Amino acid sequence: MTAIELIIFAILFISHSIFLGIVLFNYSTAPRLYNTRKEITENIFISILIPVRNEEKNIGDLLNSINQQSYDNYEVIVLDDNSEDQSTKIVQEYSSKYSKVKLVNGKSIPSNWLGKNWACYQLSKYANGEYLLFVDADVTLNKHAVSNAIYEMQKHKLSLYSVFPTQKIASFGEWFVVPLMNWLLLNFLPLKFVNSKKSENLAAANGQFLMMNKEIYEQIGTHEAVKNEVVEDMQFVRLFKRNGYKVRTSLGEDAVFCKMYNSFSDSVNGFVKNFYKGFNVGKTTFIILLLVLFFMFTAPLLLYFFNDIFMLIVLMIFFERIFISIMSKQNWFLNLILHPFQMIIMLLIGLKSVSSKYYNWKERIVES
Numbered sequence: 001m002t003a004i005e006l007i008i009f010a011i012l013f014i015s016h017s018i019f020l021g022i023v024l025f026n027y028s029t030a031p032r033l034y035n036t037r038k039e040i041t042e043n044i045f046i047s048i049l050i051p052v053r054n055e056e057k058n059i060g061d062l063l064n065s066i067n068q069q070s071y072d073n074y075e076v077i078v079l080d081d082n083s084e085d086q087s088t089k090i091v092q093e094y095s096s097k098y099s100k101v102k103l104v105n106g107k108s109i110p111s112n113w114l115g116k117n118w119a120c121y122q123l124s125k126y127a128n129g130e131y132l133l134f135v136d137a138d139v140t141l142n143k144h145a146v147s148n149a150i151y152e153m154q155k156h157k158l159s160l161y162s163v164f165p166t167q168k169i170a171s172f173g174e175w176f177v178v179p180l181m182n183w184l185l186l187n188f189l190p191l192k193f194v195n196s197k198k199s200e201n202l203a204a205a206n207g208q209f210l211m212m213n214k215e216i217y218e219q220i221g222t223h224e225a226v227k228n229e230v231v232e233d234m235q236f237v238r239l240f241k242r243n244g245y246k247v248r249t250s251l252g253e254d255a256v257f258c259k260m261y262n263s264f265s266d267s268v269n270g271f272v273k274n275f276y277k278g279f280n281v282g283k284t285t286f287i288i289l290l291l292v293l294f295f296m297f298t299a300p301l302l303l304y305f306f307n308d309i310f311m312l313i314v315l316m317i318f319f320e321r322i323f324i325s326i327m328s329k330q331n332w333f334l335n336l337i338l339h340p341f342q343m344i345i346m347l348l349i350g351l352k353s354v355s356s357k358y359y360n361w362k363e364r365i366v367e368s
Contacts, residue, residue, distance in 0.1 A: 020316050020319060038148050052083060078103050083141060113227045128349075139208050158248050253329070
């Protein structure tokens with residue numbers, strides 16, 4: 001082994017020892033929301049708030065899953081954000097059948113707001129609940145999801161509770177992109193520390209399922225405080241932590257599910273929108289991090305052909321992927337096979353995310 005090979009091996013071995021340690025720590029300690037019902041101490045009235053724009057393929061499934069919840073002290077408010085499909089008609093049909101479901105029409109977006117943030121802000125003004133549960137239209141909830149989220153809020157005295165849903169991956173093209181979300185989360189961030197440490201840098205949240213204490217939500221400035229933030233969920237965690245409030249982030253397990261995208265192109269567009277903004281660093285720092293990650297998770301696959309010792313690093317990467325796949329309820333074998341391609345896609349998406357001035361989302365052109 002040459003001196004250069006030894007230095008590279010040492011760097012990779014130390015780095016992946018840390019990464020594997022984080023993965024195993026998450027495997028053992030990451031908070032999870034299960035579908036086994038827990039007994040709650042207070043029957044709190046909550047508002048389930050759903051912003052909808054062109055969600056005719058999803059909104060019916062979400063409303064069905066809400067209607068089947070074991071917890072029944074809630075209202076559902078759906079805001080139609082100028083949909084151009086049959087979303088409004090579907091919600092109207094549910095509203096006519098179920099008194100808990102209310103449909104409201106969104107107002108035009110002010111110039112300094114992003115669409116989803118504006119929709120959620122409007123929803124909060126209609127809400128009567130003590131807790132607000134913001135849910136994306138492509139989410140579905142198992143029977144005890146709402147009840148158990150309330151249990152988590154009460155047990156841990158939380159002001160904000162977020163869940164990373166278990167992702168439903170329908171098309172083969174999505175496998176190149178969607179697994180990257182949980183890979184980035186669970187490979188590099190000890191999820192338990194989001195809950196136990198006060199540092200704003202230890203932030204993780206998912207706006208697909210975000211429950212907040214309404215009074216505190218209003219105290220920290222509502223969605224107006226994050227009105228032009230692309231990753232408003234992460235900013236909320238930072239805001240709550242900054243003001244001394246307790247937060248918690250969990251994996252969705254068998255309680256909360258999401259079908260984010262329908263194709264490879266949809267998933268790429270979605271990640272371009274959030275990837276760079278989610279790191280909360282400067283462009284130069286982000287690009288350096290991106291290149292370092294790409295090297296660390298692809299170079300060992302090539303270096304092995306020059307020196308067998310790099311097989312140890314390859315095995316460490318494989319174990320990282322396997323444990324993260326198990327936590328994410330994904331096909332670990334498929335993630336192993338696609339790993340090199342996912343890393344290439346990650347690099348390209350990252351570069352596009354940091355360089356794009358505009359992106360297309362929900363048939364709207366949005367400034368990044």
